[in-house]
Amino acid sequence: MAAVAVKYPAFQEIGAEILTISVDTPATHQDWQERELSRMVPGGARYPMLSDPEGKIGSQYGVYDPDKKVDLRGQFIIDPEGILQALEVLGIPVGRDVSELLRELRAFRQHRQTGELIPCGWQPGKPTLPEEEEAKKIAGRIWEVWKPKNAF
Amino acid sequence: MAVQIGKLAPDFSAEAYHQGSTKTIRLADYRGQWVVLFFYPADFTYV
Numbered sequence: 001m002a003a004v005a006v007k008y009p010a011f012q013e014i015g016a017e018i019l020t021i022s023v024d025t026p027a028t029h030q031d032w033q034e035r036e037l038s039r040m041v042p043g044g045a046r047y048p049m050l051s052d053p054e055g056k057i058g059s060q061y062g063v064y065d066p067d068k069k070v071d072l073r074g075q076f077i078i079d080p081e082g083i084l085q086a087l088e089v090l091g092i093p094v095g096r097d098v099s100e101l102l103r104e105l106r107a108f109r110q111h112r113q114t115g116e117l118i119p120c121g122w123q124p125g126k127p128t129l130p131e132e133e134e135a136k137k138i139a140g141r142i143w144e145v146w147k148p149k150n151a152f
Numbered sequence: 153m154a155v156q157i158g159k160l161a162p163d164f165s166a167e168a169y170h171q172g173s174t175k176t177i178r179l180a181d182y183r184g185q186w187v188v189l190f191f192y193p194a195d196f197t198y199v
Contacts, residue, residue, distance in 0.1 A: 001192055016186035019177065021166070024195045029169035032195035048168040048177045052191075060162040062154040063191045070193040076161065078187040082180070084161040092193060105186060 003098045005041040014105055018047040021058070023070055026051050063089055075101055077108065121151030161189075 001020060011018055024032075029049040038044035050057070058064030058071035065072055073096060077086040085108050090096060107118040115131035122128065127150060129135050129142070138145060155162060165178040179187065 001190065004190055011188065014186065016188055017182055018188050018190060019168075019179070019182075020190045020192065022192050022194055026167050026169040026174040028195050030172075030174075033169065036196065046171065048170040048175070050166040050168040050177055052166060057164045057166060058191055060154055060164060061189070061191065068193070071191040072193065074189070074191040076155070076189040078161045078179075078182075078189070080184050080186060082160050082163075082183050084155055084157055084159060087155065087157065096190075101188065105188065109186070 001045070002037060002040045003095075005037055005043075005045045007098045007102065008046055010102055011105070014102070014109060016105055019050055020045065020047065021050040021052050021071060023053055023055060023058075024051060025053065061087075068092075077101070077105055079108065079112070119146055119150065126150055 004018065004020065008018060026049070029051065033044045033049070052058055052071060055064035055066065055069065055071060061074060061076060063072045063074035072089055072092065074087065074089040075096060076084060079085050086104050088096070103123060106124055107122055110116060110128065111118050114128070116128035117130070117132065117135055119129055127146065129146060130138070161179065163178070163180045165176055168175055168177040
């Protein structure tokens with residue numbers, strides 16, 4: 001989670017708020033913030049750290065493991081209307097990629113602002129595809145305007 | 153999976169630690185801005 005704390009300014013720049021959620025109590029979050037996070041990252045975690053002691057929220061989102069009694073590593077992008085736009089859940093041993101999550105957030109925002117479709121591997125500055133009605137006209141000829149190397 | 157892409161994200165409220173104090177946070181209060189939820193197994197772990 002320290003990686004999320006490091007990247008918090010990038011989320012703020014996009015206009016996104018972060019809520020982190022685990023089964024720990026607010027007091028444990030505070031302890032972690034004061035003893036470790038604030039030493040690893042300037043200001044530590046500056047977003048709300050939520051407590052989900054019985055896994056109720058985790059169960060709503062399908063990430064609560066009732067055997068281990070923890071919320072699995074899950075991330076969910078919710079748009080300004082409250083609609084879920086992306087989700088990823090990882091098994092316990094593997095950490096997430098915060099840069100990829102930021103890319104997805106920027107891509108959804110780009111689509112929302114312009115209507116453009118966002119191709120595979122898009123990054124800010126790379127070509128997009130026209131909005132849906134226009135895109136239909138070039139179906140079968142996408143290869144003329146978009147090359148696979150653009151995905152990497 | 154209890155949630156679906158393109159559907160309303162389930163609302164919830166919970167106690168939270170935030171910048172030195174404990175407060176109640178409700179997802180619906182963030183309507184109008186992008187929100188990212190990060191679930192994780194436990195504090196004091198670094199994966």
